[in-house]
Amino acid sequence: MSAAEEATAFRDAGFRVFPLHEIRGDKCQCGFDGCPPEAAGKHPVASNWQHTPHWSDEQWETITEYQMPTGYGVLCDGLIVVDVDIRNGGGDSLEKLMGDIPEISGAGLVVSTGSGDGSKHYYFKAPTGAALVSKHPDYPGLDFKSSGYVVGPGSLHRSGKTYVIAIGTPDDIDDAPADLVAKLIRPDRHRAEWDGRAIDVAHSDIADMLAHVDPDCDYETWIRCGMAVHDATGGTGFEVWDEWSGRGDKYSADNMQSHWHSFGRSANPVRIGTLIHYAEAGGWKMPVELASDQDTESPDPERTETRKDGLPCDIAGIDLTAPPGFAGVCADWIEGQSRRPRKHLAVAGALTALGNIFGMRYTDDRDGVSCNLFTFCVAGSRTGKEAIQQGVAGLHRAAGIAPATHGAIKSEQEIIRNLTRHQMAAYVIDEIGIFLAKIKNAQKSGGAAYLDGVIGMLMQAYSKADGFMLVTGDMKEELRSAMIKDLSQIKKRIEENDAKPGDVARADAVERSLGNLDKGIERPFLSLIGFTTPVTFDDLVDFNSATNGFIGRALIFNERDTAPRSKRRFKKKPMPPELEMSLMQLYGAGEFDQGAGARVEYYGPRIQTPTTDAAIDLLDDVTEWFEDQAVKHKSASGLEALFLGAYELVSKVSLILAVPEGLRTVEHVRWAFALIYRDVQEKARLVIGNDREKDAPKMALRAKIANLIADEGETLGVICNRLRKFKREDIEKALAEMVAQGVASEAEAVAKNGVKSKRYKLNG
Numbered sequence: 001m002s003a004a005e006e007a008t009a010f011r012d013a014g015f016r017v018f019p020l021h022e023i024r025g026d027k028c029q030c031g032f033d034g035c036p037p038e039a040a041g042k043h044p045v046a047s048n049w050q051h052t053p054h055w056s057d058e059q060w061e062t063i064t065e066y067q068m069p070t071g072y073g074v075l076c077d078g079l080i081v082v083d084v085d086i087r088n089g090g091g092d093s094l095e096k097l098m099g100d101i102p103e104i105s106g107a108g109l110v111v112s113t114g115s116g117d118g119s120k121h122y123y124f125k126a127p128t129g130a131a132l133v134s135k136h137p138d139y140p141g142l143d144f145k146s147s148g149y150v151v152g153p154g155s156l157h158r159s160g161k162t163y164v165i166a167i168g169t170p171d172d173i174d175d176a177p178a179d180l181v182a183k184l185i186r187p188d189r190h191r192a193e194w195d196g197r198a199i200d201v202a203h204s205d206i207a208d209m210l211a212h213v214d215p216d217c218d219y220e221t222w223i224r225c226g227m228a229v230h231d232a233t234g235g236t237g238f239e240v241w242d243e244w245s246g247r248g249d250k251y252s253a254d255n256m257q258s259h260w261h262s263f264g265r266s267a268n269p270v271r272i273g274t275l276i277h278y279a280e281a282g283g284w285k286m287p288v289e290l291a292s293d294q295d296t297e298s299p300d301p302e303r304t305e306t307r308k309d310g311l312p313c314d315i316a317g318i319d320l321t322a323p324p325g326f327a328g329v330c331a332d333w334i335e336g337q338s339r340r341p342r343k344h345l346a347v348a349g350a351l352t353a354l355g356n357i358f359g360m361r362y363t364d365d366r367d368g369v370s371c372n373l374f375t376f377c378v379a380g381s382r383t384g385k386e387a388i389q390q391g392v393a394g395l396h397r398a399a400g401i402a403p404a405t406h407g408a409i410k411s412e413q414e415i416i417r418n419l420t421r422h423q424m425a426a427y428v429i430d431e432i433g434i435f436l437a438k439i440k441n442a443q444k445s446g447g448a449a450y451l452d453g454v455i456g457m458l459m460q461a462y463s464k465a466d467g468f469m470l471v472t473g474d475m476k477e478e479l480r481s482a483m484i485k486d487l488s489q490i491k492k493r494i495e496e497n498d499a500k501p502g503d504v505a506r507a508d509a510v511e512r513s514l515g516n517l518d519k520g521i522e523r524p525f526l527s528l529i530g531f532t533t534p535v536t537f538d539d540l541v542d543f544n545s546a547t548n549g550f551i552g553r554a555l556i557f558n559e560r561d562t563a564p565r566s567k568r569r570f571k572k573k574p575m576p577p578e579l580e581m582s583l584m585q586l587y588g589a590g591e592f593d594q595g596a597g598a599r600v601e602y603y604g605p606r607i608q609t610p611t612t613d614a615a616i617d618l619l620d621d622v623t624e625w626f627e628d629q630a631v632k633h634k635s636a637s638g639l640e641a642l643f644l645g646a647y648e649l650v651s652k653v654s655l656i657l658a659v660p661e662g663l664r665t666v667e668h669v670r671w672a673f674a675l676i677y678r679d680v681q682e683k684a685r686l687v688i689g690n691d692r693e694k695d696a697p698k699m700a701l702r703a704k705i706a707n708l709i710a711d712e713g714e715t716l717g718v719i720c721n722r723l724r725k726f727k728r729e730d731i732e733k734a735l736a737e738m739v740a741q742g743v744a745s746e747a748e749a750v751a752k753n754g755v756k757s758k759r760y761k762l763n764g
Contacts (some may be wrong), residue, residue, distance in 0.1 A: 003063040004042040006154030006165070007072040011060060013170035015079070016052045016150060019045045020064060020071040026158040040158040041071050042151055046317020047666060048072065049149065050197070050571055060686030066362045066761055067317075076145045080132065080176045080184070082107075082122040083143040083150065090119065090141030098738030101179045105367065108124055112164045114157020120166065121150055124176035129234045131189040131200035132181070144184050147191075192232040192272040192485040195614075195665070195731060199290050201272065207240050209275050215248030220593040220607050221278060222250075223259070224662040227270035230263035267579040268326030268586070268660040277610055277663050279736050312621035313666075315674040321347055324667050326660035327354055329579065334391030336573030338384035345377045345531075346389040348557040352529040353395040355656045356426045358586045359465070360525050360602040362659045364609050366616060369651045370465035371659070372527040374458075374554035376432065380562030385430070385531040388637060392428055392529060398575060399583040401426065404600035409435070412457035416471055416521065419461060420479060420513050423601035424525040432530025433537040436550070440540060455550050461526040462553070466606075468520035476517055484516050492571055509599045523603060534558070534722075541686035547641040555649060557677050560711055586660060609655060609710070611664040614728030618669045619654075625649050629680075639684055649676045701726055701734050705744070706762050713761030715749055735760055 001009075007017045021030040023041030030043065035701070035753035045067060048054075052075055055063060074081075082097070082104065084090040098104045109123040125133065132146040153163045189200040206229055211449070213225060222245070229241045238260050245251050263269075324327050327350050334353075335346035352375050361373030375482065379385050396405045404422035408429060409415065418425040429435070439455060461469055470480070487510045491500045516522050547550040581654050611619070626647050630640040654672035658664035689703035706725055720728050738744040742763060749759035 001154055003071050003152070003154040003156070003162075004068050007068060007152055007256040008060070008064065009348065010074055010152060010170045011055060013173070014054070015170060016054060016075040016360050017072050018052045018075070018149075019067040020073050020151065020155065021045055022438045023071065023156050023158055026160075028158075037158065040224060041156055041423050044073055044149070046316070047314035048318060048670060049075070050124045050193075051646050051667065053328075055319075055320055056321075056343065057343070058343075058712065059319065059321065063110065066713070066745065067107040071148040072152045074152045075149050078126055078128070079126045079146065079173070080180065081127045081150050082124070083145055084118075084120045084122070085141045085143070086115075086118045088141040093139040093142045094120075097142065101177050101183075103177035103585040104180065104302045105623060106174075108168045108174045109165065109170060110167040111153045112150075112166045114155070114159055114161040114163045116157075116159055116161045121163075123170075123173045124180070125173055126176055128183055129191055130181065131186040132184040133186060136183060137185060144180075146184075146675070152159075190233050190236075194271070194276060199272070201238050201290065203233065203237055205287075205290060206232060206275070207244065208486045209279035209284055210240065212279040212284040213244075213275075214282070215245055217248050217278075218607075220662075224270045224274050225278065226259060227263045227266065228272050228275035231261065231269040232272040232275070235260075235264050262581070265312055265578045265581060266331050266585070267576065267582040273612075273665065274661055274663040277612060281610075298504060311448050311677070312625040313670050313673060314718055315670060315677065317670055318674040320344070320671075320675055320678065323347055323350065324657055324671055326582065327351060327657050330354060330395060333573055333575065333579060334388060334395070337391040337394070338387035339566050339570045340384040341561075341567065342379065342384040342388055342559055342564070343383065344393065344557045344559050345379060348377050348529060349388050349392040349395075349557065351375070351555075351653060351656055352660075353392045354586075356396065356401060356424065356525075357399040358659050359527075359656075360423060360523075361587075362605075362609055362655070363466075363606040364611060364651065364655045364658075364664060365528055366611050366619060367648075367651045368466065368647060369655060370525070371652060371656050372465055372525055373529075373652060373656075374462065374527070374550065375529045376537065376551070376554050376556045377529065377531045377559075378433075378534050378556060379531070379559035381533055381560065383562065383564055389428055389430060389531060391411055394575060395583060396426065396428075397582040399599050400586040401587065409454055409458075412453040413475065415454070415457045415461065415526070416475060416479065417482070419469075419521050419524040419526065420483065420510075422599055423523060424605070425461070425527075427526075427528040427530075429528065429530045431532060431536075432528075433532030433540065435530075436532075436540050437536060440545075458526065458528065459550060459553065461521075461524045464521075465525050468522055469524050470517070470520040480514065481516055483510050483517075486510055487514070506598050509601060512603075528554075534562075538686060539690055541683060542690050543638065543687055545685050546687050547639060551682070552642055552645060555653075555675070556682060558682070558707075558711075560708065582660070609658050609662065609664055611658075611686060614664065615654075616667050617652070618666055618673075622650055622669065622673050626650075633684075637684065637688070640689060641682055642680055646676050649679070678710070682710065685710075698734065701730060702738060702743075705731065705734055705738070705760075709744060709760045709761045711758050713747075715759050716755060716758045721759070743756055 009355045020041060021028055021043060023029065028035050033493040084094050104122060107122040107124060111121040113121065126146050130143065134144050134146070136142070136144065144647060151163055153165045155163045157163065186200050189202045191198055191200055202311045204761035210225065226241045229237045242256050314511040323331055330353065331346045331350035334349045335343055352373050355371035355373050362371065363369060377385060377388065392439070393405060396402050401424060405426045405428060409427060416427060421712060487507060488511065490503050490507045494503055541551055576763055593725065628641045630643040633643060634640040650669065650672045653675060654668040656665055657668040657671065659762065685703040685707045689700045689707065692700040706717060706724055720731055723731060744760050744762050747759050749757050
């Protein structure tokens with residue numbers, strides 16, 4: 001069986017697998033200087049392999065077709081793989097181990113490695129959360145891998161041989177013998193993940209970390225410390241958290257147990273990295289013995305100084321349909337509302353909704369950005385857009401911000417009124433492309449000036465989330481009159497003991513807004529997620545809209561498949577109680593009134609989400625990279641504004657990913673950069689495809705083709721159907737040139753009905 005077929009068997013059995021760099025002859029094709037010979041064909045394509053998801057069918061089809069030519073890795077999370085190294089005495093040690101624990105010989109899966117010297121891998125399932133050693137003094141030449149990864153069967157070795165299954169299949173992997181676990185387990189320690197690697201912590205280690213954090217810290221930090229302790233200890237560390245909390249003046253024993261139990265029901269666990277960050281800020285230093293003695297098949301070569309693609313970080317293998325952390329949980333739930341797979345739109349919905357839910361309360365410690373977004377979801381008619389809209393609205397309802405959610409925009413006056421009723425105005429709009437097309441047509445004909453005012457008001461409010469938004473004199477007086485009338489009616493109901501739910505909060509809010517009206521609208525929080533079709537939307541992206549307008553400030557999410565197949569036995573996912581609770585906690589941070597009619601607002605100081613030093617360095621690199629691109633485009637295309645605005649989006653998206661965990665890491669920044677990198681590339685291609693049709697039709701055609709084949713690739717027939725204004729022969733010629741120049745790749749695709757066709761995919 002090929003590497004792809006063997007990898008599929010692991011994936012179908014529930015294990016996580018990922019591509020390894022190709023090996024040709026005995027040479028690794030990673031393209032990085034200094035790659036040692038022993039690493040050839042053994043190190044991952046993606047630098048974030050530790051966070052490999054469980055791939056969907058669509059993702060897996062792309063990976064096996066384009067990204068797995070010679071080998072793959074199997075993540076050892078949940079496994080114990082006994083790695084027998086014959087050259088270092090592993091044969092004798094294996095014989096001794098089988099004598100001590102006879103069940104080892106009954107391993108459900110045994111793989112002969114590609115070295116050809118008799119070395120083998122014995123696969124077992126590991127107990128959840130167990131902290132295990134990778135070496136045992138009684139068994140030299142054996143590695144017991146419960147973290148990292150191993151090269152999977154079917155993969156090519158630099159010797160020219162392949163890793164071959166000797167016994168069983170991935171489905172036959174059974175629980176590890178209890179005696180083996182007992183030999184390997186680290187007493188009184190728990191396995192946790194930090195910075196992409198496993199660490200094994202005892203209660204005493206966690207107590208030492210907490211000793212460097214002030215127990216009288218703010219509520220947010222206190223809660224996150226407790227959640228991190230709960231997660232790292234598997235729920236066994238209550239006494240450690242309680243003892244530390246008891247040293248503070250704010251300590252109250254009344255709610256400690258209820259808080260602790262709620263941590264176990266949270267859908268967005270806070271990891272130990274957040275506690276480590278707080279402890280390091282207080283002077284804690286990590287002991288050398290804390291790091292687990294995990295290893296992998298071979299060292300990953302140093303890449304930071306030898307990148308050949310010119311990017312500030314490695315984004316190979318990043319799955320943009322699976323955001324890290326809680327955002328990924330929300331995207332999965334939203335996508336579960338749709339009968340047809342709409343993963344890209346679900347990500348747009350999750351990022352936008354989460355930004356709305358906690359954006360009024362949180363910022364970051366570097367840029368002070370806000371979490372509000374403009375997002376456009378582009379997909380074919382009747383392919384599931386409505387389900388994604390309902391998913392976004394469902395997250396809003398669960399968090400308590402439904403009163404500030406709106407489904408249409410009528411005028412700039414209405415936008416302002418919405419921002420006085422609530423601090424937030426979150427727009428979820430169907431057929432946004434038709435609305436934008438009306439504006440573009442009106443601009444050409446010189447009519448419907450009010451539409452221009454709508455876009456101007458949206459952009460003005462979007463940028464004032466941390467200040468005051470000024471309004472015109474006429475609008476100010478109109479608002480003042482409406483507020484006075486509203487306040488009078490509310491006070492009358494209160495005086496007559498006929499108050500509606502939320503009237504008291506509403507009265508306070510109206511009085512506050514009246515007092516600030518001459519300054520403007522205080523800290524308006526406005527976001528928009530719009531849904532449209534490619535036929536309506538694509539032609540709207542021109543030079544002006546991408547560089548100076550509304551679209552340039554937005555993120556675009558495309559679903560390329562205009563005829564997605566329905567999921568078999570589809571049933572909408574109900575919202576789990578733990579997800580609903582987590583959304584409410586994120587919105588209010590324990591301080592809000594979610595009664596019916598409550599005003600959606602927060603004017604207190606925003607909580608700063610800390611950023612690790614490594615993530616700050618990467619943000620600096622990302623800033624420089626986008627600025628370098630802006631300089632290049634200043635003379636080449638004039639699209640420099642598109643790249644100058646990209647960093648803010650990286651900062652916003654990485655913050656949205658980080659807030660639920662309480663710490664922004666390299667993983668968050670890398671994923672955000674990969675998303676925005678794709679976004680600016682697609683926008684640039686849309687501009688070229690639309691603006692250069694007359695003076696450079698060949699360039700325009702190639703740009704349009706590139707956008708169609710950018711993700712999973714596309715067949716020639718679909719490309720021709722989507723680009724009907726171009727001749728088929730011109731399309732075929734352009735594709736042939738792109739393949740010859742290495743811009744695109746060509747492969748044979750076989751449909752489910754057995755029909756063969758050519759499929760093209762954009763490289764890089």
